[in-house]
Amino acid sequence: MVKETKAKEQFGVDKGLVAMFLKMSPEERLRTNDNAVRTILELRHAYQKRKTDRLRPKLST
Amino acid sequence: MPTRSGKPTGSDLSSVLEGLIKADIEFILVGGLAAVVQGAPVTTMDVDIVHKQSSENIAKLLGFLKSIDAFHRRPDDKVIRPKERDISGMGHALFTTRLGPLDVLAAVEEGRTYENLIEYTVEIEFRGHTVRVLNLKTLVELKRTSRDPKDRQRLPVLEETLRQLENG
Numbered sequence: 001m002v003k004e005t006k007a008k009e010q011f012g013v014d015k016g017l018v019a020m021f022l023k024m025s026p027e028e029r030l031r032t033n034d035n036a037v038r039t040i041l042e043l044r045h046a047y048q049k050r051k052t053d054r055l056r057p058k059l060s061t
Numbered sequence: 062m063p064t065r066s067g068k069p070t071g072s073d074l075s076s077v078l079e080g081l082i083k084a085d086i087e088f089i090l091v092g093g094l095a096a097v098v099q100g101a102p103v104t105t106m107d108v109d110i111v112h113k114q115s116s117e118n119i120a121k122l123l124g125f126l127k128s129i130d131a132f133h134r135r136p137d138d139k140v141i142r143p144k145e146r147d148i149s150g151m152g153h154a155l156f157t158t159r160l161g162p163l164d165v166l167a168a169v170e171e172g173r174t175y176e177n178l179i180e181y182t183v184e185i186e187f188r189g190h191t192v193r194v195l196n197l198k199t200l201v202e203l204k205r206t207s208r209d210p211k212d213r214q215r216l217p218v219l220e221e222t223l224r225q226l227e228n229g
Contacts, residue, residue: 013221014102022100022225026185030075033097035074036104037161 070163075188079127082158083191084125087113088177090194091169096191096215098185099197101222103215107162111195112148113175114167119149122165131156131163154226162168 026028074094081088089112090098093105112122126143133141134155147154147165151172154165168174176212181199195203201219204212 002075004141013217015221015225017102018218018222019223021102023101026098027075027187029097029100030078030094030187033094033104034073034075037074037106040104040106041072 063158066180068166068172072103072106072160074108074161075220077158077160077163078192079188079190080129081108081110082187082192084121084128085123086121087115087175088122088193089175089182090192090201091178092164094220095200096197096219097193098187098192098194099183099200100136100226101197101215101219105123105227107164109166111114111169111178112156116149119145122148126158126163126165129158131158133157134162148162170206171197173203197226204207 021032024032069196078090078094078225088110090109090174091111092107092109093103093121094108096103097105112118123143123145126148131143133139133143133147134157135141143154143156151167153167156163156165164227169178178195178199179193181196182193183196185194186192198217201216
């Protein structure tokens, strides 16, 4: 926890994460962003689907 | 292809970038993705570019937009395809494409156009091609003047990335 607090001391910026990203090549950074976007969209879709499923009336058998 | 509701089917921002390069379009990568390629650990959902406003470049860009099934990003489901006038004026044109969102900007903060920004770019090698990217220092300067809450929120991360880059 102390480590984490130190890393994010300036305006909540994770300096370790910045350092990690700076070690990557531009292509690796783009790939990381693409993967993040895909994951976000997948999660949003799943959340949306769950909401839709909840609203759908259950069929009685 | 967009679905009937106008929703895109995927998001691959690297492919949007590669497509722009292969279509031989003159542009500067700005916004979140410009920050990402220079090492800022942020996530962005779209590609923002400032394009050169020559008639030849606009024709190439329009052709590329059509090839990736671009349509204007709107809150409703109306599918409106791009026209030459959308990208030849001084405004912003925000598109959804089958590869992901692409924002085509005639200018950024303080009305800075392609010609005004070109000297503040860095060249980055990407998939065997060269991409012009607005340098992080200028990006930070522009974001400092921005009123967009998203920009204000990101600013400390961009500043820290710039600080670490400058300190080697």
